[in-house]
Amino acid sequence: MELKDEIRINAPRAQVYAALNDPDILRQSIPGCESLQKNSDTEFEATVTSKVGPLTAKLKGAVTLSDLDPPAGYTLAGEGKGGPAGFAKVKARVALADEGAATLLRYEVKAEVGGKLGQLGGAIIDRTARKLAGEFFQQFESLVSVPVPAEEAAGAAAAMPARAASAVSTAAVWYFIAAIALALAAWILLT
Amino acid sequence: MDITVQDSKRWMGARLERKEDLRLVSGQGKYLADLVLPGMLHAVFVRSEYAHARITGIDASAARALPGVVDVITGEEIRAHVKSMRQPVLLPNLPAKYPDYHALAVDKVKFHGDPVAVVIARDKYLAEDAAELVVVDYEELPVVVDAEQALAPGATKVHDAEADNEMFAMSFTGGATPEEQAQNGSEVQRIFDTAEIVVSNRFRVHRTGITPMEPRGVLCDWSLADGLTAWITTQRPHIDRLALIDILDIPGERVRVIAPRDQGGGFGVKAPFYRENVVIAYAARKLGRPVRWIESRYEGLMNVGQERDQINDLEVAATRDGKLLALRNRGIANNGTGQTGVYWGFVMPFLGQVELPNAYTWEKGDIKLRVATTNKACLTPSRAFGHFPTRFALERSIDMVARRCGLEPAEVRRRNMVPKLPYTTITGEYYDSGDFLKVWDNLMRQVDLPAFRREQAAARAQGRYLGIGFSCGVELSGVASELLVPMENQPGYGAATVRVDPRGKVLIFGGDAPGGQGHETTVAQVVASIFGIDPADTLVTTGDTGSTPFGAGTIGARAGSYFVSAVHKACAELKEKITHVLAHDLGVRATAEEFAFSNGEVIYLRDPSRRKTFREIVERIIMFPVNLPEGEVGGLESTAFFEAAKPMICFNADFCIVEVKPATGEFTIKRWATSEDVGNVINQNIVDGQMHGAIVQGLSNAIFEEFIYTDEGQQLTADFEHYKMATAADVPDIELSYASTPCPHTPLGTRGIGEGRPSSVPGALCNAICDALSPFGIEITELPLRPSALWTKIRDARATQR
Numbered sequence: 003m004e005l006k007d008e009i010r011i012n013a014p015r016a017q018v019y020a021a022l023n024d025p026d027i028l029r030q031s032i033p034g035c036e037s038l039q040k041n042s043d044t045e046f047e048a049t050v051t052s053k054v055g056p057l058t059a060k061l062k063g064a065v066t067l068s069d070l071d072p073p074a075g076y077t078l079a080g081e082g083k084g085g086p087a088g089f090a091k092v093k094a095r096v097a098l099a100d101e102g103a104a105t106l107l108r109y110e111v112k113a114e115v116g117g118k119l120g121q122l123g124g125a126i127i128d129r130t131a132r133k134l135a136g137e138f139f140q141q142f143e144s145l146v147s148v149p150v151p152a153e154e155a156a157g158a159a160a161a162m163p164a165r166a167a168s169a170v171s172t173a174a175v176w177y178f179i180a181a182i183a184l185a186l187a188a189w190i191l192l193t
Numbered sequence: 194m195d196i197t198v199q200d201s202k203r204w205m206g207a208r209l210e211r212k213e214d215l216r217l218v219s220g221q222g223k224y225l226a227d228l229v230l231p232g233m234l235h236a237v238f239v240r241s242e243y244a245h246a247r248i249t250g251i252d253a254s255a256a257r258a259l260p261g262v263v264d265v266i267t268g269e270e271i272r273a274h275v276k277s278m279r280q281p282v283l284l285p286n287l288p289a290k291y292p293d294y295h296a297l298a299v300d301k302v303k304f305h306g307d308p309v310a311v312v313i314a315r316d317k318y319l320a321e322d323a324a325e326l327v328v329v330d331y332e333e334l335p336v337v338v339d340a341e342q343a344l345a346p347g348a349t350k351v352h353d354a355e356a357d358n359e360m361f362a363m364s365f366t367g368g369a370t371p372e373e374q375a376q377n378g379s380e381v382q383r384i385f386d387t388a389e390i391v392v393s394n395r396f397r398v399h400r401t402g403i404t405p406m407e408p409r410g411v412l413c414d415w416s417l418a419d420g421l422t423a424w425i426t427t428q429r430p431h432i433d434r435l436a437l438i439d440i441l442d443i444p445g446e447r448v449r450v451i452a453p454r455d456q457g458g459g460f461g462v463k464a465p466f467y468r469e470n471v472v473i474a475y476a477a478r479k480l481g482r483p484v485r486w487i488e489s490r491y492e493g494l495m496n497v498g499q500e501r502d503q504i505n506d507l508e509v510a511a512t513r514d515g516k517l518l519a520l521r522n523r524g525i526a527n528n529g530t531g532q533t534g535v536y537w538g539f540v541m542p543f544l545g546q547v548e549l550p551n552a553y554t555w556e557k558g559d560i561k562l563r564v565a566t567t568n569k570a571c572l573t574p575s576r577a578f579g580h581f582p583t584r585f586a587l588e589r590s591i592d593m594v595a596r597r598c599g600l601e602p603a604e605v606r607r608r609n610m611v612p613k614l615p616y617t618t619i620t621g622e623y624y625d626s627g628d629f630l631k632v633w634d635n636l637m638r639q640v641d642l643p644a645f646r647r648e649q650a651a652a653r654a655q656g657r658y659l660g661i662g663f664s665c666g667v668e669l670s671g672v673a674s675e676l677l678v679p680m681e682n683q684p685g686y687g688a689a690t691v692r693v694d695p696r697g698k699v700l701i702f703g704g705d706a707p708g709g710q711g712h713e714t715t716v717a718q719v720v721a722s723i724f725g726i727d728p729a730d731t732l733v734t735t736g737d738t739g740s741t742p743f744g745a746g747t748i749g750a751r752a753g754s755y756f757v758s759a760v761h762k763a764c765a766e767l768k769e770k771i772t773h774v775l776a777h778d779l780g781v782r783a784t785a786e787e788f789a790f791s792n793g794e795v796i797y798l799r800d801p802s803r804r805k806t807f808r809e810i811v812e813r814i815i816m817f818p819v820n821l822p823e824g825e826v827g828g829l830e831s832t833a834f835f836e837a838a839k840p841m842i843c844f845n846a847d848f849c850i851v852e853v854k855p856a857t858g859e860f861t862i863k864r865w866a867t868s869e870d871v872g873n874v875i876n877q878n879i880v881d882g883q884m885h886g887a888i889v890q891g892l893s894n895a896i897f898e899e900f901i902y903t904d905e906g907q908q909l910t911a912d913f914e915h916y917k918m919a920t921a922a923d924v925p926d927i928e929l930s931y932a933s934t935p936c937p938h939t940p941l942g943t944r945g946i947g948e949g950r951p952s953s954v955p956g957a958l959c960n961a962i963c964d965a966l967s968p969f970g971i972e973i974t975e976l977p978l979r980p981s982a983l984w985t986k987i988r989d990a991r992a993t994q995r
Contacts, residue, residue: 086325088242116305116907117242123915 008108013147018105019073031142055126059087088117204718222455225410230483237320239310241302244568244906246331255326261315268297283534289361292352296471306495336906340527343565351566361539361564381559384519388510392593397975398582400900402500402575407457408488413477420447428459429746436466452706452736459708461574466534500575502527503582515605524562529569538572539564545579550618553609558619568906577952588664588956635932636846636868660965664956665846668949671754686836687755688742691763693829697808704744706736723764725790750945763833777822843944844870847957853965858984866928872936872944883947891954893919
């Protein structure tokens with residue numbers, strides 16, 4: 003049970019990778035993301051609240067990164083628990099490639115959604131996941147590609163390498179857990 | 194006078210409108226959810242979202258902190274204060290490994306939906322909100338959902354205390370010892386070795402069952418004076434009472450169970466004793482306040498109504514001229530956790546194998562069953578108890594034999610039908626009475642088979658695919674103690690108290706607890722016909738252990754056989770007394786037979802001018818018990834128990850005609866016709882309704898309904914969007930016909946009907962579809978029957994043919 007897709011981000015690869023590792027950008031991009039916390043270079047915790055159909059799911063979860071290959075990509079494994087609302091388990095491979103001045107982000111996800119979330123069924127989950135994905139990339143791209151005022155840009159540029167050197171933030175994961183996993187579940191249920 | 198006497202009998206067999214229906218259709222039914230007690234609290238269960246996980250902690254502090262939350266009870270508390278669910282009253286006398294378990298999960302959860310805790314709050318909404326605040330920490334464990342994988346060596350164990358997941362295994366043929374069984378097995382093998390035709394298939398039937406309109410519910414009240422009063426949606430209040438006494442350790446005189454008069458269906462789902470009953474009773478006792486739990490549809494679909502789920506590797510040996518010789522079956526049932534009182538899930542597949550031989554004669558059989566525990570919800574009884582899958586397998590196999598012989602499947606059935614009853618099958622099942630061939634021949638009169646074959650050929654020439662399919666079913670019509678004691682550790686007798694009122698009315702109290710079968714009407718007709726009064730002048734009370742005689746419950750089509758017979762027996766005793774006193778009053782020497790009860794009067798037949806109204810004579814006996822015959826005392830009330838020496842049966846046969854569209858795999862049922870032996874009929878409407886409902890259920894199970902679990906044990910079908918049931922638009926008109934033989938073992942010649950009836954449906958349906966698609970050589974061996982699956986088979990067959 004896999005989901006594959008690719009998104010073109012209007013920014014250079016290094017910038018996209020850095021942004022994918024920037025907890026602030028990710029926190030702002032992930033719909034409903036309430037917190038992101040880094041426990042070690044490869045371990046993170048996050049909290050995301052999503053309204054899926056009749057359910058409001060507050061997922062708390064942990065994510066582990068592996069196969070780090072900056073700026074080409076990484077593998078992540080995550081598990082989020084939402085108590086009675088259910089849980090999501092995700093394994094994803096994210097790869098970045100140059101496409102002219104822009105970047106092509108490819109992802110492959112395997113996911114399992116359980117509990118009530120998993121039982122909502124195709125139509126609701128699919129619709130929600132698409133909506134969340136749309137919101138994420140719209141926000142992410144606006145934060146990554148829009149020119150920023152000079153002072154902030156300088157500050158961001160100074161901060162970025164340090165962040166990039168650390169591992170990739172969980173937030174990316176959280177997007178995948180909350181959204182792509184749901185899409186997958188929908189997809190699985192429908193097929 | 195003859196006319197009046199005949200009038201008294203007119204209630205038997207009449208299409209009387211149901212006494213229940215006015216209140217039900219006018220919104221005045223009183224269901225469990227209509228019961229409200231002062232100060233009543235509401236319970237909501239916290240259930241596991243994992244199929245198999247260790248509980249490492251439960252934090253209920255946030256839930257407890259919510260204003261209005263009264264208590265949160267966990268499995269550990271239940272374990273400390275209440276006995277486990279494995280009590281003798283709930284254990285069948287069958288050699289199974291009965292898992293010990295508590296009313297709430299302790300240590301680990303074993304299926305998606307396992308109850309972990311219960312929140313008790315001032316209102317239900319609050320309890321729902323609080324339940325979401327209970328944080329349960331789980332450590333996930335490997336999950337086993339497939340029955341064969343569960344039985345494999347080294348499989349993940351569902352119950353840690355057991356050696357493996359094989360909960361039950363049994364051989365149904367060849368004797369009691371392994372040596373005898375081995376001998377039988379080799380004899381069967383010899384038949385197969387030399388048989389001209391052998392048909393071998395693996396049949397799979399999915400997990401499906403029944404979803405009563407009204408889900409389960411429990412309301413418990415505890416008081417110092419009266420102890421525990423429990424209203425439970427149940428088919429067997431007297432058994433539930435015993436279970437509550439034993440598990441909660443309450444003196445028996447202080448426990449009363451009441452099944453509400455109106456219940457929105459049971460169909461088997463409300464026959465087991467459930468964990469929720471114990472939890473709510475415990476909470477009510479602990480808190481000293483009434484506590485009510487009403488199951489949501491979500492919980493219902495997660496926990497109950499799941500049955501079938503069997504694999505049957507069935508082989509049939511036959512001669513070239515269609516004589517059936519032997520059958521061999523290896524059944525595997527996927528039992529889920531096996532945690533349900535009375536049935537433990539495996540009793541259904543057990544009976545499914547017992548009923549495998551159906552209406553046919555077999556020289557020999559070799560039938561074995563293995564039942565696996567898995568991380569699914571426990572199987573719960575569902576109308577067509579256990580044998581929906583085995584009958585599907587057998588009826589499909591008969592058609593395959595017929596095709597190999599080049600014979601009409603209908604003809605093969607008739608040639609092999611048990612010609613004369615009583616008869617004992619190769620599995621030891623006793624068929625008491627009836628006439629299978631009469632029923633079958635009546636069915637065949639409903640269709641001109643040669644004409645259909647011509648129509649079929651003509652249609653095929655036009656590229657249309659018509660098919661006809663047959664099946665039949667021997668069904669239990671009330672289970673005698675002889676079978677019910679070993680199978681469920683319960684008595685089979687029917688019980689009724691009949692109390693005549695001084696105003697000429699008759700009150701009937703029954704130990705069963707109906708869920709819409711129309712007991713009030715049926716029993717009223719019986720009593721009215723016996724006493725010559727109007728059915729309106731009767732009142733039937735069921736379900737209250739405080740006022741009704743002990744009975745095993747409304748299960749296995751017992752109303753028309755056992756309950757009604759007990760009522761008849763009690764009435765006959767009262768009739769004897771009434772006529773005895775009346776003869777004395779009239780100054781005649783006369784037996785009961787010399788009086789007619791008709792049109793509200795009791796008439797001395799030798800001199801019909803000498804009569805009294807029913808009210809006069811009963812009032813005289815109850816209220817003015819002076820100048821009675823010697824030895825007689827006043828009062829008119831009688832309790833009677835009816836038991837049959839052996840189980841009784843009813844029988845049916847079906848055919849259907851379908852048209853299949855090979856381009857899409859879609860099919861249309863063009864006709865569904867039946868022939869039934871229901872014994873003597875009390876109310877034709879009710880009998881017809883049982884048949885309609887049963888056939889619709891059979892179709893819905895076969896075509897639409899399916900409980901789906903992922904490999905991780907996630908149950909995905911917890912609402913009616915995903916658990917699709919047939920609607921009126923999905924089912925055909927049903928043409929019922931009757932070829933009944935009165936049952937010689939019941940006083941009224943009646944049979945219990947309707948319980949096993951769905952089981953012959955998938956066979957007839959799939960046989961018709963395979964007949965339609967015979968040019969493609971397609972054989973259906975799996976349910977559900979989805980057009981998509983059919984289309985795939987047609988496509989594959991076409992690819993092979995090219």
